[in-house]
Amino acid sequence: MALQLTFAPITTVAAEHLKVPVQAIGWLSQVFTLFYVVLGLPMGVALDRWFRGSLAAGALVTILGAALRLCGDHFAWILAGQLVAAVAQPLLLNGVTKIAGEYLSEKDRPAGIALGMASLYAGELIAIGAGTVFSRPEQVHDVILINSVFAIVSMAALLVFLRRPGEFRVLGAAPAGLASVRELWRDPFMRTVAVLAFLGFGTFTSYMTWLQALLAPAGIAADAAGGMLLGFVLAGIVGAMVIPAWVARHKREFALMLAAVAVGCMVCLLLAVAPRVSLGIIGMPLIGLLQLSTLPVIMEMTERRAGPAAGTASALVWMAGNAGATVISIAIQNMIGRPGLAFLFLASITLASAPLVRILRRFVLIQPVRAIVVSK
Numbered sequence: 001m002a003l004q005l006t007f008a009p010i011t012t013v014a015a016e017h018l019k020v021p022v023q024a025i026g027w028l029s030q031v032f033t034l035f036y037v038v039l040g041l042p043m044g045v046a047l048d049r050w051f052r053g054s055l056a057a058g059a060l061v062t063i064l065g066a067a068l069r070l071c072g073d074h075f076a077w078i079l080a081g082q083l084v085a086a087v088a089q090p091l092l093l094n095g096v097t098k099i100a101g102e103y104l105s106e107k108d109r110p111a112g113i114a115l116g117m118a119s120l121y122a123g124e125l126i127a128i129g130a131g132t133v134f135s136r137p138e139q140v141h142d143v144i145l146i147n148s149v150f151a152i153v154s155m156a157a158l159l160v161f162l163r164r165p166g167e168f169r170v171l172g173a174a175p176a177g178l179a180s181v182r183e184l185w186r187d188p189f190m191r192t193v194a195v196l197a198f199l200g201f202g203t204f205t206s207y208m209t210w211l212q213a214l215l216a217p218a219g220i221a222a223d224a225a226g227g228m229l230l231g232f233v234l235a236g237i238v239g240a241m242v243i244p245a246w247v248a249r250h251k252r253e254f255a256l257m258l259a260a261v262a263v264g265c266m267v268c269l270l271l272a273v274a275p276r277v278s279l280g281i282i283g284m285p286l287i288g289l290l291q292l293s294t295l296p297v298i299m300e301m302t303e304r305r306a307g308p309a310a311g312t313a314s315a316l317v318w319m320a321g322n323a324g325a326t327v328i329s330i331a332i333q334n335m336i337g338r339p340g341l342a343f344l345f346l347a348s349i350t351l352a353s354a355p356l357v358r359i360l361r362r363f364v365l366i367q368p369v370r371a372i373v374v375s376k
Contacts (some may be wrong), residue, residue, distance in 0.1 A: 001123035002147040002154075003066060003085045004032040008208045009131030009226035010143060017137040018075045026333050028082050029209045033201075033306065033329065035086040036093070036322035041181055043090040044315020047098050048107050051311070052162050055098075058091030059155040059162075065158055066148040066155075073141050085151070090315065096120070096312045097303045102166030110248060113303060116295040118240040119294055124208070124233045125130055128152050132226030184313050189305060192360045193298060194320035196257075201321030202328030203264065204291060207232065207284070210332050214339040218275040228277075231285035236292025243293040244300070252329045253297050254361040260290035264350040272343035 007014045007025050046054040064319045065085025071077045100112035104248035130146040184190050212225035247256045299314065306313030328349060335342035 001120050002127045002150050003062070003069075004029050004089070005084065005124050005127040005208050006131070006144060006147045009128050009212055009229050010135055010140060011210070011213045012105055012221060013135060013137050013222055014140050017140040018078070020075050022336065023064070023194070023333055024212075026209055026329070028078065030326060030329055031079075031082050032086045032089055033205060033322040035083075035324040036090050037319055039087065039228060039311065040090045040094070040315045040319035040322065044094045044312040044318075045181075047091065047094050047180055047311035047315075048309060051095075051098055051102060052165065054091055055095045056162050058088040058095070059158045061085070061088035062092065062155045063152050066151040069144055069148050078144065081148075081312070090318070093120075093318050094311050098311045099166075101303065102239060109303065110296075110300045111245060113300045114240055114244045117292075117296040117299065118237050118266045121233055121237045121240060123150070123154070125230070125237060128208075128226060128229045132223055132230050135223045135226060141231055142220055181312060181316065184306060184309060184316055185306070189307050189363055190302070190313065190316060192356055192363065193302060193317055195358065196298070196356050197317045197321035198324030198348055199328075199356070200291065200294070200324070202324035203349055205329050206332045206342075206346060207326035209289070209329050209343070210336065211280075211284075213336055214332075214342055215271075215275055215280065217337075217339055219278055220275065220280070224277050225280070228280040228284040231281060232288035233292075236288035237284035238298050239289040239293035241346045243289075244296040247293075247297060250299075253301070254357055254364075256290065256297065257294050257357040257360075260287075260294050261350055261354045263287055266323065268343045268347035268350060272340045272347065275339065275343075 007028050011025050012022055015025045018025070021219070043054065043058075062085050065081045065083070065088065068084055069078050069081030071081075093138075096116035097113055100109045100116060104112040127147050128142045134140075134142045134146075208229065211229060212222055215225050215228075224278050241255065247253050263283075264287050267279070267287055270279055270283065299317065302313050302317055328346075333344065335345065
């Protein structure tokens with residue numbers, strides 16, 4: 001995530017430094033979501049069949065992509081590194097729930113998945129923090145260096161960790177290839193989760209990619225927008241580590257999702273009509289606290305639902321999310337000159353999630369989450 005979001009807090013600054021349009025800087029993040037749409041499902045199937053080897057390959061390719069970004073302070077080298085790293089990202093994202101299934105007992109998996117999601121947010125925090133501290137055009141290369149080194153060290157640590165096989169396995173066998181995808185897609189629970197992911201990831205990626213550019217016309221400086229994003233991610237890390245366990249104990253998962261919808265919609269409406277630093281500093285962390293806490297909840301429900309096909313199920317959710325991120329972020333890109341309209345659009349997308357949460361809740365009440373019985 002540090003590689004994907006390197007330029008989120010310095011979108012306009014990086015465009016000035018690299019002498020390219022702002023939209024070109026946006027594509028340095030959006031290639032990750034676009035590649036995931038294409039590669040997510042095949043790599044989810046690969047993880048279900050060859051878990052450790054596939055995840056190790058993802059780590060190695062990520063190291064290569066991070067290294068390419070350091071070859072020169074030119075847009076072409078940076079784009080090449082982003083493209084290579086984007087190929088590997090589906091393996092890493094899909095691997096979060098699979099690591100929990102392979103290395104943790106059933107009672108510890110919800111906490112493990114929440115911790116894995118929090119680690120993704122930590123990568124985002126590194127990216128946003130670096131861009132906030134080093135926010136001048138001449139410091140763009142420093143931001144790239146910090147995020148690239150972080151990615152290389154993290155992936156090297158993952159390779160060391162993967163030398164030891166997991167002690168736990170999910171019982172049963174997932175169907176191979178497209179059969180696994182068809183089996184999962186027949187489940188209305190999975191279809192509803194996929195649509196929710198499409199909308200939720202789309203708004204999240206739009207905040208991370210375009211917030212600074214959308215607030216610039218209101219006279220809000222890049223470092224102030226970076227501070228908003230920093231609060232957004234930091235609050236999300238805290239929330240992801242604390243809130244999922246609490247809502248699971250009290251059976252309040254769907255209340256959390258509806259609260260995230262309400263707060264996100266309200267903050268976007270206020271930013272549309274009165275963009276101010278004070279509003280962003282308060283509102284963005286509130287969105288992050290709630291929205292980023294829902295992802296571990298959804299992924300844990302998905303892991304339990306899918307059983308031995310957890311890698312493919314995770315890929316299905318991430319793929320739908322990245323499709324939403326691509327579509328919605330591109331739509332926002334075309335509204336850069338009209339920030340009020342962009343925030344109203346984000347508010348409407350957020351509000352559209354509310355009926356889907358209610359549908360998911362009714363479905364779970366009728367048919368509780370449990371592992372799907374998959375054909376062999």
